[in-house]
Amino acid sequence: MLSVHQLTCFLAAYEQGSLTRAAEELGYAQPSVSEQIRTLEKSLGVQLFRRVGRGVTPTTVADTLRPYAERVLASIDEAERAVRSVRSLETGTIRFGMFGTARLYAGADLVADVLERYPGVRVELVGQNSTDVQEELRRGRLEAAMIAVAAASSEGMTITPVARDELVYISADPERVASPVTAARLSQASLVMPETTWRANDSTRIVLRQMLHETGRNPMTRIEVEDVETAVELVGMGLADSVVPRGVVDQLLPRLAPDAGWVSLRPRQHDILAIVHRADAILSPAAQLMIELATHRIQEICEPVRPR
Amino acid sequence: MLSVHQLTCFLAAYEQGSLTRAAEELGYAQPSVSEQIRTLEKSLGVQLFRRVGRGVTPTTVADTLRPYAERVLASIDEAERAVRSVRSLETGTIRFGMFGTARLYAGADLVADVLERYPGVRVELVGQNSTDVQEELRRGRLEAAMIAVAAASSEGMTITPVARDELVYISADPERVASPVTAARLSQASLVMPETTWRANDSTRIVLRQMLHETGRNPMTRIEVEDVETAVELVGMGLADSVVPRGVVDQLLPRLAPDAGWVSLRPRQHDILAIVHRADAILSPAAQLMIELATHRIQEICEPVRPR
DNA sequence: GCCTGACATAGGATCGACCTATGCTTTCTG
DNA sequence: CAGAAAGCATAGGTCGATCCTATGTCAGGC
Numbered sequence: 001m002l003s004v005h006q007l008t009c010f011l012a013a014y015e016q017g018s019l020t021r022a023a024e025e026l027g028y029a030q031p032s033v034s035e036q037i038r039t040l041e042k043s044l045g046v047q048l049f050r051r052v053g054r055g056v057t058p059t060t061v062a063d064t065l066r067p068y069a070e071r072v073l074a075s076i077d078e079a080e081r082a083v084r085s086v087r088s089l090e091t092g093t094i095r096f097g098m099f100g101t102a103r104l105y106a107g108a109d110l111v112a113d114v115l116e117r118y119p120g121v122r123v124e125l126v127g128q129n130s131t132d133v134q135e136e137l138r139r140g141r142l143e144a145a146m147i148a149v150a151a152a153s154s155e156g157m158t159i160t161p162v163a164r165d166e167l168v169y170i171s172a173d174p175e176r177v178a179s180p181v182t183a184a185r186l187s188q189a190s191l192v193m194p195e196t197t198w199r200a201n202d203s204t205r206i207v208l209r210q211m212l213h214e215t216g217r218n219p220m221t222r223i224e225v226e227d228v229e230t231a232v233e234l235v236g237m238g239l240a241d242s243v244v245p246r247g248v249v250d251q252l253l254p255r256l257a258p259d260a261g262w263v264s265l266r267p268r269q270h271d272i273l274a275i276v277h278r279a280d281a282i283l284s285p286a287a288q289l290m291i292e293l294a295t296h297r298i299q300e301i302c303e304p305v306r307p308r
Numbered sequence: 309m310l311s312v313h314q315l316t317c318f319l320a321a322y323e324q325g326s327l328t329r330a331a332e333e334l335g336y337a338q339p340s341v342s343e344q345i346r347t348l349e350k351s352l353g354v355q356l357f358r359r360v361g362r363g364v365t366p367t368t369v370a371d372t373l374r375p376y377a378e379r380v381l382a383s384i385d386e387a388e389r390a391v392r393s394v395r396s397l398e399t400g401t402i403r404f405g406m407f408g409t410a411r412l413y414a415g416a417d418l419v420a421d422v423l424e425r426y427p428g429v430r431v432e433l434v435g436q437n438s439t440d441v442q443e444e445l446r447r448g449r450l451e452a453a454m455i456a457v458a459a460a461s462s463e464g465m466t467i468t469p470v471a472r473d474e475l476v477y478i479s480a481d482p483e484r485v486a487s488p489v490t491a492a493r494l495s496q497a498s499l500v501m502p503e504t505t506w507r508a509n510d511s512t513r514i515v516l517r518q519m520l521h522e523t524g525r526n527p528m529t530r531i532e533v534e535d536v537e538t539a540v541e542l543v544g545m546g547l548a549d550s551v552v553p554r555g556v557v558d559q560l561l562p563r564l565a566p567d568a569g570w571v572s573l574r575p576r577q578h579d580i581l582a583i584v585h586r587a588d589a590i591l592s593p594a595a596q597l598m599i600e601l602a603t604h605r606i607q608e609i610c611e612p613v614r615p616r
Numbered sequence: 617g618c619c620t621g622a623c624a625t626a627g628g629a630t631c632g633a634c635c636t637a638t639g640c641t642t643t644c645t646g
Numbered sequence: 647c648a649g650a651a652a653g654c655a656t657a658g659g660t661c662g663a664t665c666c667t668a669t670g671t672c673a674g675g676c
Contacts, residue, residue: 001312001313002310002312002384002387002388003311003313004309005311005633007309007387008641016621018652018653018654019653019654020652020654021655026546028633028634028635029634029635029636029654030653030654030655031634031635031636031654031655031657032633032634033658034655035632035633036633038655039632044391044392045390045395046391046395047392050447051448051641051653051654051655052448052449052642053641053642053643053653053654054643054644054651054652054653055653056653056654057448057449059451060394060400060401060402060403060594061391061394061395061400063400063401064390064391064399064400065387065390065391065392068383068386068387068390069389070389071383071385071386072383072384072387073385075376075379075380075463076310076380078379079310079315079373079376079377079380080310080352080381082373083352083354083369083372083373083376084352084353086354086368086369086372140423144575160662170369205360206396208676234523241523242570244363252631278650281318282375282376282379325632326622326623327622327623328621328622328623335666336664336666337649337667338622338623338624339623339625339626339666339667340664340666341666342623342624342625343624343663343665344664345666346624347663359622359623359624359672360673362673363621363622364622364623398638474673541667557633584645586664617676618675618676619675619676620673620675620676621651621672621673621674621675622671622672622673623667623670623671623672623673624662624669624670624671624672625668625669625670625671626667626668626670627667627669628665628666628667628668629666629667630655630663630664630665630666631662631663631664631665632658632661632662632663632664633661633662633663634659634661634669634676635658635659635660635661636657636658636659637656637657637658638655638656638657638659639654639655639656639657640653640654640655640656640661641652641653641654641655642651642652642653642654643650643651643652643653643665644647644649644650644651644652645649645650645651646647646648646649646650
C-alpha cells in the first residue's frame with residue numbers, strides 16, 4: 001500500500017534530483033529517504049530513479065507519477081485544512097494568495113472585510129511574487145489566490161476571471177501622454193518596470209513583449225525595480241515612463257507622482273484578474289469566503305468580467 | 309501527520325457506524341481500528357465520533373472530513389493505477405535516443421510502429437546531436453539509443469551493432485563519381501559536411517580523418533552546414549561534394565539532388581549503427597520495445613550485422 | 617439484576633522508520 | 647593520474663507504531 005510518507009519522499013527526491021538533498025529538506029538522514037524510495041519502487045514494481053554517480057534522475061515513470069503524488073499530498077492537506085476550518089472561522093488562520101496589482105489595491109480592504117465578519121481569525125495574504133504563489137497553489141499549500149494571469153491557463157488549475165484592468169502608459173512628460181501610445185512608440189520608450197511584473201507570467205509582460213515583437217525590435221533598454229511604487233516614483237521624477245494597470249494609476253499616481261499623466265495604449269490592453277485554484281480542489285468555507293470578498297472588492301475598482 | 313491508514317479506518321467506521329464492523333471489513337482486530345481513530349482524532353484535535361452505547365455516531369466534523377478522506381483514497385488509487393498502466397505500456401512516455409543517419413531514415417516510421425502497437429503512449433525521440441545523446445545516456449536520463457558509432461566502445465557502455473551503412477562519395481560532377489574514390493582523391497576534394505557528422509564521435513568522422521591522415525595532409529578546406537539535407541542540396545547545386553552513408557543517398561538524393569551521382573570509397577568504408585546503453589542497466593519494457601522496433605526498421609534499410 | 621453487544625485498556629510481539637557508521641562508485645580537482 | 651569530495655547503498659541497532667489477544671467497562675434489553 002502506498003503511504004503518504006513514501007510519496008513525500010518521492011516528491012522531494014524528484015524535485016531535488018538528489019536523495020541527500022531531499023533528506024535535508026525533509027529533515028531526515030539520507031538512508032531513510034533512500035529506503036522509502038526503494039520500498040515505494042518495490043511496491044509499485046517499477047524503477048522511479050536511476051542512480052548514476054551524482055544524484056538520481058527520474059525515469060519516465062517518475063514523471064508520470066509526480067502529478068498524482070502531488071495530488072495526493074494536496075488532498076491530504078485539504079482534508080486537514082477542512083477539519084481545522086470547521087470551527088476555524090472562529091479562531092484559525094485564513095491564508096489567501098494575492099499577487100500583483102490585485103494585492104496592491106485590495107489587500108488592506110480585504111483584510112478589513114474579513115476581520116469585520118470574523119474578529120477572531122488571523123488573516124494571511126501570501127504574495128511576494130507570482131511564482132511563489134503558483135508553486136504554493138500547485139503544492140496545495142494554498143487553496144486559492146487572486147492573481148493577474150495571462151489568457152492561457154496553467155495545467156491543472158481552474159481560472160475564473162473576475163475583472164479586467166486596463167494597462168496604461170504613464171509619463172511625467174505631457175507630450176508623451178497626449179495621445180494613445182502605439183506599439184512603435186512603445187518600442188522607443190525608455191521604460192521602468194517593476195521586476196515582479198516582468199518576471200511574472202502575467203498579462204502585462206506578455207502584452208508588452210508581444211507589442212515589442214511586432215515592431216521587429218528587441219526589448220528596449222529598461223530599468224527594473226523591485227516594486228510598483230518605486231517604478232511610479234521614478235516616473236514622477238521624469239526619469240522614465242512605465243506601463244501599469246489603470247488601478248495602480250488611481251491608487252498611486254496622485255500620491256507618488258502627482259505631476260505625471262497617463263494615456264491608453266493603442267490598441268487597448270488589459271490585465272485579467274482571476275481567481276485561481278487547483279482544478280480538483282474542494283474549497284473550504286474560509287477559501288470561499290475570501291474569494292467572495294476579494295471578488296467583490298476588485299469588482300468595485302475594476303471593470304467586472306462575467307464568466308461565460 | 310495524517311496517514312492513509314487512519315483515513316481508511318475512519319471511512320470504514322463512518323460507513324459501518326461501528327468500530328467492530330469496520331475492523332471486520334478491514335480484516336483487523338477491533339482495538340486496532342479503535343486506536344487508529346483515536347490517534348486521528350488526537351492529531352486533528354477534534355472528536356470525530358461520539359461513543360454512544362451501541363456503536364458510534366459521526367460528529368459534524370466527521371461529516372466534513374468524509375468527502376476529503378474519500379478524495380485522498382481515490383487519488384491514491386489513481387496514482388497506483390497510473391503507474392500500473394505505464395508499466396503495461398498503456399500510457400506514459402517512452403524516450404529513446406536516435407542520432408545521426410539512423411534518425412534520418414527510421415525516425416518517423418519508428419514512432420509510427422510504436423503508436424500502432426501502443427496508441428496511448430507518448431514517444432520522444434531524443435537526438436539533436438550525438439554529444440547530447442551520449443551525455444544523456446551517461447547521466448542515465450536516457451535508457452538506450454541507436455547511434456552511428458566508431459568501432460571503439462565507450463567506457464561503461466554496452467554497444468550492440470545491428471547494421472552497417474556504407475559511406476559513399478556523392479557529387480554532381482559525373483567524372484568524379486565514375487570510379488571509386490581513394491584517400492588521395494578524397495584529400496583533394498572540396499567537401500561539404502553536415503556539422504553534426506563532423507562533430508559527432510561516429511564512424512564517418514573517424515574514417516575520413518584517417519583517410520586524410522594517410523595522405524599526410526591536414527584536413528581539407530571544407531564547408532560545414534547544420535544538417536545532412538542542406539549538405540546534399542549543396543552537392544546537388546554542384547558547389548561541393550560530400551561523403552554520406554548509403555542510406556542517406558537512397559533517401560535524399562532523388563529528392564534534393566536529382567542530378568548528383570554516387571560512388572563507393574576505396575577501400576569501402578562503413579558506418580556502424582548500434583544500440584547503446586549503460587552496461588549496468590536493466591532495460592525497461594519500453595526500452596526493449598524501442599530497441600526491437602528500431603533494429604527491425606534499420607535492418608530493412610541497411611545491411612544487417614549479426615553480433616558475434 | 618443479569619446478559620449481550622460494543623468500545624476501551626493492557627501487555628506483549630512484530631514490523632517499520634530512523635539513525636550512525638561505513639563501503640562503493642562517480643565526479644571533480646590539483 | 648591520483649586523491650578528495652560527493653552521493654547512494656548497505657549493515658546493524660534503537661525506538662516507536664501497529665497489531666494481536668485478553669480483559670475491563672458501560673449501555674441497553676429481558
